[in-house]
Amino acid sequence: MITLRSVRKSYGDEVRIGPLNIEIPKAGITSLIGPNGAGKSTTLLMIGRLLNMDEGQIRVANMDVARSRSNDxxxxxxxxxxENHFITRLTVRQLVGFGRFPYSRGRLTKEDEAIISKYIGFFELTDLEHRFLDELSGGQRQRAYVAMVLCQETEYVLLDEPLNNLDIARSVQMMEHLRRAANELGRTILMVLHDINFAARYSDRICAMKNGQIAAFGTVEDIMKPDLLSDIFETKIEIIKGPYGKIAVY
Structure with missing residues (x-):
């Protein structure tokens, strides 16, 4: 479980996030949605300890994120x-191999190599594993990045806009991979998404944010309501039933 208690973050006098209080169950996919500036990425980065909070406590799997050792x-x-700033002359296999660093400290074992191959195969990158990152399409490169974080084999995976700069076809492909990772590998995935309909189609739960606050949290059925979404995004949104569930129409 991911637990936030009275979490706050401020940027000057104009931007304030929190207090955030939420319990996100383990397993499945939870998507953070909301307008630009709602605090989605900031919240994700605080959970991932890439950004310090000003107040409060965050616990992941009962570990205090702020107080626990980085290795743990x-x-x-x-x-x-x-934003990923990896050297483009890395191969796909070298990039994915970085996911093993907390265990191998750069000295890959046969077990590590087998795990790397597992995730390269899971994301359908086997034919590309010796290609350099700058030789890949945007969708292929993004799959390699996500393969790297899954290769770390943590129970909790945080993704900040994994569909960024992907077209519709590549976005669908990515979400199908992530859904499989949650279902088949038992991962708990928390991600920031801009597209309500991708969140509704592939998530188990949705957390909607607005003005630095958690506006609503629940199942897809709980959140995909026209009045709720219209208020959060401050524009008229209608909900229709499609072949794969509810669809938001702007």
Whole structure:
């Protein structure tokens, strides 16, 4: 479980996030949605300990994120930011191999190599594993990044806008992979998504944020309501029933 208690973060006098109080159950996919500036990425980065909170407590798998050792956190929690600054002359296999660093400290064992191959195969990158990152398409590169964080084999996986810069087809492909990771590998995935309909189609739970606050949290059925979403996004949103569930129409 991921638990936030009275978590606050401020940027000057104009931007204030919190207090945030929420319990996100383990297993499955939880998506953070909301308008720009709602505090989604900031919340994710605080949970992933890439950004310090000003007040409050965050616990992941009953470990205090702020007080636990980095090595211990790295074995239960991994995070992928929007901005990735890896050297483009890394191969796919070398990149995915970074996910084993908390265990191998750079000295990969046969077991590590087998785990790397497992996730390269899971994300359908086997034919590309010796290609350099700058030789890949945007969708292929994003799959390699996500393969890297899953290769860390943590129970909790945090993803900041994993569909960023992907077209619809590649976005569907990515979400199908993440759904499989939750179902088949038992991962707890918390991600920031801008597209309500991708969140509704693939998530188990949705956390909607607005003005630095948690506006609503619940199942897809709980959140996919026209009045609720119209208030959060401050524009008229209608909900229709499609072949795969409810769809938001702007």
């Amino acid at each position: 956190i790295a074995k239960i929690l991994t995070i992928l930011r929007q």
